[in-house]
Amino acid sequence: MKKTFILLCMAASCAVVNAQKVTVLPNDVVNGYVYIGSALSNNGKYIAGSDMSGGIFVADIQSGEVKWKAGEDKLGAELRGVTNDGLGCGYDGPALVFDFKTGISTFIDENESIAESITPDGKFIVGSADWEQGFITHPRLWRRGDDGTYVKEALCEPNNSYLGYNSLGGSARFISADGSMIVGDLCYGILYPAVSWFLNSDETSYSVFPISHRFLNLTDDDSRPYIKFQAAGLSSNGKWIAVELTDKDSKTGTSIFGRYNTETEVLELPEFDPSVTSLTADYDEGFMAYKIADDGTMVFVAGSTNGTRIPGIWKAGEKSPRLLSEEYPEATEIAKYDENLYNTPVDITPDARYILLVGTVDYSGMPLYETYLLDTQAEGTGVEEINIEKSADLSNVKRYTIDGRRTSTPVSGVNIVVGPSGKARKVLVK
Incomplete structure (x- = not known):
């Protein structure tokens, strides 16, 4: 099943305020479609994701055209990455790709698997596949051949004796634009320690490096600083990894965020300056890290156990992060979504110009998800x-x-x- 339509209210829903512009992707509520964006193309043109009915979609945010397809798996389907020409990747039982140009989806695996990220040119896809009993998955790479089909390849996993714990599989979640770096996680109980793969000199194979190893504390007598070190995003140029952390000495056990420089192997932590932000280091129930741009600008969420999600931004070269509504007060729509207590940044372009968010709005007395795009450098600047x-x-x-x-x-x-x-x-x- 496939549905294509033009979002007639696109122009009316664009609020241009000084140097920022907010563009809403309107839901087709009459026909039961509520779009939840999960990925933004590097050029800021395409949004990919799922809808509340379990289908998948890719939208051209510039023209307003949406290509939608019903999910075939009873558990639902989702797209998690999208190329610069509108090829989305995700899953519907097996991993798949969904082409905006044709509206056709194609499975790239025969069994249960998930495609997590795709390079801007569509050459590489990473994710997890080859599930074992107990929901154990393994990191995988799909490489596109000259005939346009994808071939699955295994990514090596770290030795348990080196790790100091028994890893039960893992997943590859992010890949740089040129395919030279992959970042994902291992599985250890309820922890998902960050791991990375680097392209070898043969420009074909990859070597594995558990970047969390020198940070992750797993025993009482361990001097390493964190009991959680999880990757949340990789910059397109492969330089920065957005990480989510929990300090071993934390009294509340809440998460904080940081950015890891893969070139210098230095972990940067934010400082909360009360003169520039209302955020504090012990904000309610902690923070969740999301995606990161090529200069190190990253987006995150200040959250709470009652489900509140408020977006923030930590710009490159700055010590203190801020709420997104503080950084861009002229884009008043951000604060309005904040007031509804669920407003989540899900992606940022490599140049940090476009930020994709999902918020909630009131619809006939009920909260409804709404996907929107923030252009931080709109015309007139x-x-x-x-x-x-x-x-x-x-x-x-x-x-x-x-x-x-x-x-x-x-x-x-x-x-x-x-x-x-x-x-x-x-x-x-x-």
Whole structure:
């Protein structure tokens, strides 16, 4: 079954406010379709996901066209990745791909399996397959051949004697744009320690490295700092991994987040500056890490046990994260979704321009999921010519250094100043 339609209210649902734009993917409630986005293409054009009826979809957010297909498996179907030309990957029992251009889905595996991520060109897909009794899965790579079909390959798993615990399989969850790095997790009880695979010099095989090993504390006499070290996202360039952590000394056992630099092997943790954010390190029931951009900008959720989800952003080069509504107050729709207590960022493009979110709205007295896209650099943000300014602060502006780092006070040299209207200009501070 396949359904194609044009979202007629797309233009009306676009709220342009200064330098940001929010575009809602309207649900087709009359026909029973409530879209839940789970992946955004690197170019910001396509959204992929599932709907409340168990089907899968890919939407062109620019034209408003949606391709939808009913799920065949009684347990439901889902897309978890999408290419720059609208090829989604996911599962419907076995792993599959769903082509926006044709509306046709194709299984890439014969048995129960999940395709988690796909490269922008569609050449590589990663996920889990070859399930064993007890729901044990194993990390797998699907490589597209010259004939367009995908061939499954095994990814090696770490030696248990090196790990210090018995891993029960795992999954490959993220892959860099060029396929040179894969990140996923191992299975150890209720823990999912982060693991990575690096492309070898033969440009075909991969070597495995458990990046969580030097951080994960599993015994009382262990000096390593965390009892949870789980990957939540990998940047397209393979440099950054968004991680979710639980400190071994945490009294509440709540999660925090960080970003791991694969080039320097340094883990960065946020600092919560009360002068720039209302967030605190002990926010209610903790944080959940999500995706990360090529410069290290990452999105996350401040959450609670009652189901509240409020989105945040931790920009590259900044020590303190902020609520998304604090960072982009002109996009007032974000705060409105926050008020409904469920607002989750699910993806961010490599350039950090587009952020995909799922929030809730009131529909006839009932909460309803709604997928929307935030463009943080909408039209009208051109940079004017350089002006000369003395070292005095301007009121009600955002100020950045020439390399994109935000600063609360003027710094010597060229500053980028964004006024209340969203207009940016270069300012030379003497």
